[in-house]
Amino acid sequence: MALSREEREQFLAEPHVAALSVDAGAKGDRAPLTVPIWYQYTPGGEVWILTGRDSRKAELIAAAQRFTLMVDRLAPSIRYVSVEGPVTAVEPATREQLTELAGRYLPAEKVAGYVDFAWRNHGVQVVVRMRPQRWLGTDIGTL
Structure with a gap:
């Protein structure tokens, strides 16, 4: 059964x-x-991710200027939401965002240690924001 807009947004907020999927080459190779x-996502807002400034993800997102996220679960029913849209900002x-x-x-109890480690060892990070434009969402019910 297709999910309503509210159900899709609430599921994505979990x-x-x-x-994450992004075009890897315009030549089709x-x-x-x-x-x-x-x-991170709040219903009605933008999706944002963190990635390394010099990562392959960041490079491909910069070229494509859009990406897709797909989230799913298997219990208590099989449900997924896919959202795709344009990049609105890279900053x-x-x-605080990493935290x-x-x-x-x-x-x-693990957050502070992870943040300290990641902040020191993962290089310069950027936030990439995406405006949800196209949504798919289905719940096939309890099996």
Whole structure:
């Protein structure tokens, strides 16, 4: 069964690990790059991710100026939401943004240690913002 807009937005707002997909080459000689990623989303707002400024993801997103996120779950029913849209901003990441994102996915007692490690060792990070434009969402019910 197709999900309503409200159901899609609420599901995307939950802390799922997303599959990010972005075009890997205009010549058609490569499939899209698809990688797991943490993200942040508030219903009605923009999606944002953190990535290394010099990462392959950042390079491809800059070229394509859009990307797709897909999140899913298997229980209590099989449900997924896919959202695609244009990049609206790329800006230097702050320690507060890294803390917010880590706090979404990690137990509270692990956040500070992770943030300290990532801030020191992952190089310059950027926040990439995307405006959701095209949505798909389905729940096939309890099996």
